[in-house]
Amino acid sequence: xxxxxxxxxxxxxxxxxxxxxxxxxxxxxxxxxxxxxxxxxxxxxxxxxxxxxxxxxxxxxxxxxxxxxxxxxxxxxxxxxxxxxxxxxxxxxxxxxxxxxxxxxxxxxxxxxxxxxxxxxxxxxxxxxxxxxxxxxxxxxxxxxxxxxxxxxxxxxxxxxxxxxxxxxx
Numbered sequence: 081x082x083x084x085x086x087x088x089x090x091x092x093x094x095x096x097x098x099x100x101x102x103x104x105x106x107x108x109x110x111x112x113x114x115x116x117x118x119x120x121x122x123x124x125x126x127x128x129x130x131x132x133x134x135x136x137x138x139x140x141x142x143x144x145x146x147x148x149x150x151x152x153x154x155x156x157x158x159x160x161x162x163x164x165x166x167x168x169x170x171x172x173x174x175x176x177x178x179x180x181x182x183x184x185x186x187x188x189x190x191x192x193x194x195x196x197x198x199x200x201x202x203x204x205x206x207x208x209x210x211x212x213x214x215x216x217x218x219x220x221x222x223x224x225x226x227x228x229x230x231x232x233x234x235x236x237x238x239x240x241x242x243x244x245x246x247x248x249x250x
Contacts, residue, residue: 111140145190184213
């Protein structure tokens with residue numbers, strides 16, 4: 081009877097785990113949190129990025145901001161593939177082929193100036209119609225990430241310091 085109970089418990093646990101992961105994409109299972117800031121890549125699945133290097137390694141980040149950090153830190157590694165989540169569907173698309181939207185009224189991930197990627201031009205146009213922003217290509221989006229880096233880093237430091245102070249008060 082004990083063996084049957086343990087078996088049933090394991091079977092139920094296995095099913096629950098499978099159902100939980102079914103909503104995730106493979107890269108989110110392999111890289112559940114951002115390599116730089118630690119943010120949850122499932123929660124931020126609409127902005128996440130994945131780089132696959134020629135040496136076989138890969139790195140998952142929550143955003144283009146953190147991918148810019150990765151590229152600056154891994155200057156000697158050659159990217160083989162670079163993917164970004166489509167803002168609307170969460171599916172990974174080739175970052176260089178995506179239609180990027182810079183700015184608008186939706187807060188960006190790890191940045192004040194949002195940088196969103198879309199697989200379809202029509203989705204990018206619909207986003208701009210509702211939230212503002214301008215169309216860009218990947219190079220422009222990455223350049224904007226580097227341009228915004230200092231200001232974004234300062235803002236993140238202030239937010240984290242305030243969070244630490246609140247934690248100490250509790």
